Amino acid sequence: MSALIGRERIEAVARPGETYEQVAARLQREANEESRLVAAPKLQPATRVRKPSKGDEQQDFFIPAVYDVGIRDSRNIMDVAVFRLSKKERRAGEVITYELRDGNVKVSAGPAGMASVWDYDLVLMAVSHLTEAMNRYRDGRGEKPGRVFRPHVGDVLKFLRRAYGGKQKDDLVETCLRLNTTHVAVRRTEKGKNGRTITVNEGEPLISRYKVIENSSGKPEFIEIEVAQWMYQEITGGKNPDVLALHPDFFLIGTGIGRFVYRLARRAAGKTEARWSFQTIYERSGSAGTFKEFCRILRGIVEANDLPEYTLTMEAGQSGPQLAMAHRRRMVDGAAGV
Structure with missing residues (x-):
């Protein structure tokens, strides 16, 4: 194993009390882990559906x-x-x-x-x-x-x-x-x-x-x-x-907050678009969790962006972040100049 890693490097990164073989083994493990991460496919946002x-x-x-x-x-x-x-x-x-x-x-x-x-x-x-x-x-x-x-x-x-x-x-x-x-x-x-x-x-x-x-x-x-x-x-x-x-x-x-956001978009945006603040959505959801945790989950839903019919984006607002909900057909028609 030590032959795979240079002696000079081993001596340079050795920690107090580590033997030559221990340093070589640690560096080999780190190199293997780095190779695994490079080869691994990039993870996509977790789906909510x-x-x-x-x-x-x-x-x-x-x-x-x-x-x-x-x-x-x-x-x-x-x-x-x-x-x-x-x-x-x-x-x-x-x-x-x-x-x-x-x-x-x-x-x-x-x-x-x-x-x-x-x-x-x-x-x-x-x-x-x-x-x-x-x-x-x-x-x-x-x-x-x-x-x-x-x-x-x-x-x-x-x-x-x-x-x-x-x-x-x-x-x-x-x-x-x-x-x-x-x-x-x-x-x-x-x-x-x-x-x-x-x-x-x-x-x-x-x-x-x-x-x-x-x-x-x-x-x-x-x-x-x-x-x-x-x-x-x-x-x-x-x-x-x-x-x-x-x-x-x-x-x-799959998530309760995702279901609530879809129902809200269906009523508020319909076939067009609507914007609601994160704070208002939190208050209307009846969530028992903290506002910070609710925002974390909501950002994950926005990142996954896989709810039916609606495209979700996060925008800055005067009173904090806002959720923009736009019907996908409207976005297609708008892009086509309809």
């Missing part, structure tokens, strides 16, 4: 396409997190308060823990199918839907683009419990019919009730949930449902 589950790419034609419906979300709650963004922190018994211009929103968690943004996927599925049913009703192709949604567990996992397994089925039971015990209270100040200013307080859990039907093996077979009254009213009450379409790859976004 997971790969689809096996079978996700092809639908089973003999199964009713209950999952073949566009994803919809309630517009009014897309710029605040009515759920926790962390998989690890259950936040049982906690309350998150968001101060808004015309009032506030309070999200309260029960003893089973606060519903997570991944739990909320089930609400998205119910809202999506309720919207589709209302579109058929308005077109005269069906009856007006009620608030109860009763899909097969296999269809739920397919729609949510998750693996089909025993654990995934069992997790849906806990999901229903947390959604039913996470309460959202909204306080709004508005003008009444007589022109006087009034304040309205109302609240409901994310789902009003649930029922899980198990098969003979004790595994969930069907899920029955009742959509919250305020969500139902938003979708069925007017001429058009107050919802926004989400990209199908939303369910593949």
Whole structure:
């Protein structure tokens, strides 16, 4: 080994107490490590979007396409997190308060823990199918839907683009419990019919009730949930449902903050662009972590820049860093002079 490294160099870099052979071995290890690092490929920013589950790419034609419906979300709650963004922190018994211009929103968690943004996927599925049913009703192709949604567990996992397994089925039971015990209270100040200013307080859990039907093996077979009254009213009450379409790859976004940023971009930027300060995004996310840690994660999402539909960049602002969210089609059209 010592023949590979010159005697003069060994003598020059020897540390007090090191033998000739020890110095030679240390230098050889350092040389090997340097060669490994030079040869290694440059690492790319860690992706925030997971790969689809096996079978996700092809639908089973003999199964009713209950999952073949566009994803919809309630517009009014897309710029605040009515759920926790962390998989690890259950936040049982906690309350998150968001101060808004015309009032506030309070999200309260029960003893089973606060519903997570991944739990909320089930609400998205119910809202999506309720919207589709209302579109058929308005077109005269069906009856007006009620608030109860009763899909097969296999269809739920397919729609949510998750693996089909025993654990995934069992997790849906806990999901229903947390959604039913996470309460959202909204306080709004508005003008009444007589022109006087009034304040309205109302609240409901994310789902009003649930029922899980198990098969003979004790595994969930069907899920029955009742959509919250305020969500139902938003979708069925007017001429058009107050919802926004989400990209199908939303369910593949792996981080809670990444999912929140996508929903925020979808509402704020739409098909154009929008800018929000890091501080405001942090406050609207309900994050339990520090602002410094939140910014670190958000910068990582910007660096990866792999969220569906939107290009993310960080800009300097008067009150700190800003997140610029631009729809990719707008950027292409702008570059083409459209």
